[in-house]
Amino acid sequence: MKHKGRYGNYGGYYVPEVLIPVLEELEEAFDRFRDDPVFVAELSDLSTHYAGRPTPLYHAKRFSEHVGFKVYLKREDLLHGGAHKVNNTLGQGLLAKYMGKSKLIAETGAGQHGLATAMIGALLGMETKIFMGVTDVERQSVNVHKMKLCGAEVVPVEGGTGTLKDAINDALRYWTSHVTDTFYLFGTAAGPHPYPTIVRHFQSCISREARQQFLDQTGRLPDMVVACVGGGSNAIGAFAHFIDDPDVKLIGVEAGGQGVATGRHAASIVAGTPGVLHGARSYLLQDAEGQVMDTESISAGLDYPGVGPEHCYLSDIGRAQYVAADDAEVLETFGLLTRIEGILPALESTHALAYVAGLKGTLGPETIVMVNLSGRGDKDVGIVEQHRPLE
Amino acid sequence: MKSYRDVFSELSRQNRAALIPFFVVGDPDFDTSLALVKAAIDAGADILELGIPFSDPIADGPTIQKADIRAARSGMNVRRAMEFIRHVKQYRDIPIGLLMYYNLVCHYGKAEFFRDARDAGVNSVLIADMTIDDADEVLGSVRAAGLDSVFMVTPNTSPERMKQIAAQTTGFIYTVSVLGVTGSRDALSDSVEDLVRRLKSLTDVPVCVGFGISKPEHARAVADAGADGAIIGSRIVGMIEAHLDDPGRAIAEVSAFIKQVKTTLCEA
Numbered sequence: 001m002k003h004k005g006r007y008g009n010y011g012g013y014y015v016p017e018v019l020i021p022v023l024e025e026l027e028e029a030f031d032r033f034r035d036d037p038v039f040v041a042e043l044s045d046l047s048t049h050y051a052g053r054p055t056p057l058y059h060a061k062r063f064s065e066h067v068g069f070k071v072y073l074k075r076e077d078l079l080h081g082g083a084h085k086v087n088n089t090l091g092q093g094l095l096a097k098y099m100g101k102s103k104l105i106a107e108t109g110a111g112q113h114g115l116a117t118a119m120i121g122a123l124l125g126m127e128t129k130i131f132m133g134v135t136d137v138e139r140q141s142v143n144v145h146k147m148k149l150c151g152a153e154v155v156p157v158e159g160g161t162g163t164l165k166d167a168i169n170d171a172l173r174y175w176t177s178h179v180t181d182t183f184y185l186f187g188t189a190a191g192p193h194p195y196p197t198i199v200r201h202f203q204s205c206i207s208r209e210a211r212q213q214f215l216d217q218t219g220r221l222p223d224m225v226v227a228c229v230g231g232g233s234n235a236i237g238a239f240a241h242f243i244d245d246p247d248v249k250l251i252g253v254e255a256g257g258q259g260v261a262t263g264r265h266a267a268s269i270v271a272g273t274p275g276v277l278h279g280a281r282s283y284l285l286q287d288a289e290g291q292v293m294d295t296e297s298i299s300a301g302l303d304y305p306g307v308g309p310e311h312c313y314l315s316d317i318g319r320a321q322y323v324a325a326d327d328a329e330v331l332e333t334f335g336l337l338t339r340i341e342g343i344l345p346a347l348e349s350t351h352a353l354a355y356v357a358g359l360k361g362t363l364g365p366e367t368i369v370m371v372n373l374s375g376r377g378d379k380d381v382g383i384v385e386q387h388r389p390l391e
Numbered sequence: 392m393k394s395y396r397d398v399f400s401e402l403s404r405q406n407r408a409a410l411i412p413f414f415v416v417g418d419p420d421f422d423t424s425l426a427l428v429k430a431a432i433d434a435g436a437d438i439l440e441l442g443i444p445f446s447d448p449i450a451d452g453p454t455i456q457k458a459d460i461r462a463a464r465s466g467m468n469v470r471r472a473m474e475f476i477r478h479v480k481q482y483r484d485i486p487i488g489l490l491m492y493y494n495l496v497c498h499y500g501k502a503e504f505f506r507d508a509r510d511a512g513v514n515s516v517l518i519a520d521m522t523i524d525d526a527d528e529v530l531g532s533v534r535a536a537g538l539d540s541v542f543m544v545t546p547n548t549s550p551e552r553m554k555q556i557a558a559q560t561t562g563f564i565y566t567v568s569v570l571g572v573t574g575s576r577d578a579l580s581d582s583v584e585d586l587v588r589r590l591k592s593l594t595d596v597p598v599c600v601g602f603g604i605s606k607p608e609h610a611r612a613v614a615d616a617g618a619d620g621a622i623i624g625s626r627i628v629g630m631i632e633a634h635l636d637d638p639g640r641a642i643a644e645v646s647a648f649i650k651q652v653k654t655t656l657c658e659a
Contacts, residue, residue: 001524014493014520016450017543018570020552159456165447172449177571179547276494276520277447289468290498291446 001027005193008316011309013192015279019172022179027194029099034201036098043094050123051086052079053205057213057370062340063353067360069367072222073343074210074238076374083346083375084206084234085116089185091202093120096183103127103182107171109136109164109230110301110348111143112375113187118152120185128152131171133162136300142379161294164230164304168278188231189308192279196236196308203237210370211241218368224249227372228351229322230266230302232311234374239320250319252311253351255297256326266295267324268307269315277306283315298327298383299347301375325354331387333357334377346375347383393484395514395539395562398437399597399619407656408614409437411599412649413490413624415458416441416475417467418631423638424462425475427631429482430646435653438486439479440601440622443472445492450519452574454625457632469499473511480512488515488541488562501529505536515539515562523552523559530559541565544590546582557594563619566590566600575625576603584616591617607655614656623652 001024005011013023033039047053055075064071076084089106096104104121105128108114114130121128130147134156137144144154155174160166168191175184189199207225214221225242227235229252242248257265265271268283275284277292285293285305297303314320325333330347333354337345345353352371363369377384402409412431417424428439444459444467451459467475476487489508496504496518508516515538518529523542533540539562544553547570557564568583569576583600590598600613601622610621627645634641 012525013522014525015522016519016545017522017548017556018450018545018567020522020524021547021549160446169447169449173452173572176450177569179570276492276497278449279520284494286494286498290495291463292494 001193002031003027003193005197007309007313009274010281010312011193011196012281013279014276014281015192016176018176018179019192023192023194025099029095030194030198033095033098039094039098043091046090047087047205050080051090054209055079057210057217060341063337066336066340067357069363069365069369071356072368072370073373074206074370076206076234076372077345077349077376081112081116081119082378083112083116084203084237085113085187086119087205087237088187088199088202088233089113089116089120092185092198093124096126096185097124099183101181101183104185105129105131105171105174105182106185106187107131107164107167108187109167109303110299111136111140111147111379112301114147114154115143117185118147118150121152122150129155131155131157131167131174133157133164133166135162136164139383140300140379163295163300165292172278188233189236189310190231190278190280190282190306196280196310199233200236200240200310203233204240206234206237206372207239207241210238221245221248222368222370224251224369225372226251226253226352226356226369228253228302228348228374229307229311230255230304230348231306232308234372236308236310238372243319250314250321251355252320252322253355254322254324255299255302255351256324257296259326260324264296265324266297266303266305268305269311269322270324280306280309282306282309282312298330299351301346301348302351323355325351329354329358331384334384335388344377344381345373346377347380349374350377392512393486395438395486395597398486402437402619408610408618409599409620410435410610410649410653410656411438411440411620411622412436412627413440413442413622415455415462415628416443416472417462417465418458418628419461419635420465421467421471421475425478426638426642427645428479430642431649432483432485434646434649436485436649438488438620440488440490440624441476442490443467443469443495445495448492450572452572452625454575454629454632455573458628469495473507476511476513486514487512488517489513491516491518493518493520496529502532502535505532505538509536509538513538515541517541517543517565523556526559543567546570546580546586550589550593553590553593557596560596563597563599564590564594565622566598566618567602568600568613569603571602573602573625575605575629579603579609579612583613587613587616587618607652610652611655
């Protein structure tokens with residue numbers, strides 16, 4: 001490999017030898033095509049006309065009134081597929097095509113990345129296989145159905161708790177047996193190098209657009225950017241072009257599940273310790289032995305015991321701050337945003353909103369906060385109904 | 392304590408390859424696992440390859456994953472594994488290679504892990520999710536503890552990298568016979584004999600072949616291609632899984648199978 005893929009002490013590529021040649025091939029292809037004019041033009045065309053970029057930056061006035069400061073929502077929920085995931089799947093899908101690969105595999109938690117991969121598989125005419133934990137298959141059945149409609153095969157994964165971590169394990173195993181013709185379209189800014197760098201690159205359009213939109217709409221940069229963090233792809237995309245603006249506070253909101261104190265959560269940076277999982281060193285939820293722990297969150301997309309290495313680094317150097325929102329706060333805020341803005345946020349994104357709602361009354365009225373509304377909540381209506389039935 | 396060098400030079404005089412069964416330590420429980428390992432030694436194992444259970448074994452197929460889960464549930468952990476190894480070494484002075492995932496090593500503390508492993512009687516540690524590119528993170532402690540290093544070569548490893556891997560390896564090269572994870576396979580990969588020959592032409596470091604060696608004739612075929620050892624994991628672990636309700640039968644089957652492989656390896 002040309003690069004180590006380290007962010008401070010985090011990242012790297014801790015993988016079995018069999019994956020080294022494929023990761024090398026991927027690193028080389030990414031270096032070659034990321035700024036290639038033909039690749040960039042095709043990606044830009046599809047981002048605009050297929051996925052729906054740029055997404056609006058929306059001043060949520062009623063929500064702002066409720067909290068007492070200005071809240072702007074970056075509307076990634078309006079993208080094709082209903083989440084930011086398509087930014088990455090278009091980029092990596094095209095990369096796969098330029099590399100001459102004929103098959104795509106991906107892991108998925110909430111099903112958003114699986115769906116976004118299935119869409120791109122259909123678009124590019126590539127055979128697609130999605131690995132998904134059995135628990136997630138059950139709680140995200142609508143997305144499973146959509147993936148199948150797009151022609152993808154959904155492989156239910158039984159190991160462990162049947163969630164995202166287990167899906168990644170099995171996708172990695174499958175990949176080692178099919179390295180020649182198969183491209184592993186990794187969904188989050190974690191995993192072995194070069195994935196964290198690749199995913200960051202394709203997701204950084206979020207903050208590139210938002211930065212300019214703030215300058216155009218408000219004449220200045222926001223005071224704070226808030227995004228939910230599972231593996232951390234939407235958050236790194238939302239942070240990327242603000243990292244060099246020291247006055248913009250960056251907040252990542254992890255899944256507090258039943259509450260961080262209960263141990264039943266998925267807040268890796270808030271409550272974890274450094275470890276190695278899925279090819280990278282990151283903060284990790286692990287027991288005293290170093291066995292990776294089961295996680296719990298109402299949102300399948302955040303249900304992951306590790307986290308992207310750059311977030312770990314940003315946390316250590318104090319550039320970004322990481323907090324947790326628990327399930328109850330999330331359900332509360334889901335109801336709030338839906339009622340006063342008519343927007344159904346994904347439960348993942350609602351973690352970011354819940355943190356901001358919790359700042360009510362603590363910031364001045366001229367403070368500007370951006371929340372990355374990374375996905376829409378249609379997929380979660382059943383879960384919300386289960387917990388908070390309508391009267 | 393018997394070294395790999397002792398075993399390989401002795402076997403080379405006899406012109407045969409080492410028989411290396413693999414077990415997950417503590418599968419399905421401490422006592423049965425120990426009885427299985429002793430039976431394997433009595434049946435003719437030359438070296439042992441032992442794995443300590445990890446929650447996310449990405450290099451392993453379903454058979455060994457399930458064994459990891461069984462062993463973990465029975466209370467096996469790194470410290471108890473060290474104790475297990477001490478019992479094995481009291482029974483027989485046989486070289487032992489550990490197969491680990493990196494997080495367990497890091498969590499235990501690298502220097503402490505390698506030192507304690509050596510004290511328990513381990514000869515080498517192979518970390519399944521670490522390659523020579525990051526070897527500098529561990530090799531200092533490995534050498535300080537007096538352990539041998541073992542790294543993997545796979546069918547897609549370039550010749551240049553094979554040489555680099557050989558240069559970092561003091562124990563044996565763990566040659567993976569297939570592109571994929573551990574698991575029993577009906578047929579031996581076509582490319583493995585060629586892989587062994589290429590590797591042997593590049594290095595004098597002993598070459599042992601694993602992943603998918605499921606039958607006596609597979610072991611014999613890699614030996615005939617020049618391999619210094621054959622590692623058999625999933626086939627044996629599968630026998631344990633098949634007789635969880637009857638440990639005596641699992642022990643008898645594993646023992647009979649290892650004897651059969653040994654006979655095949657010893658035939659002229």
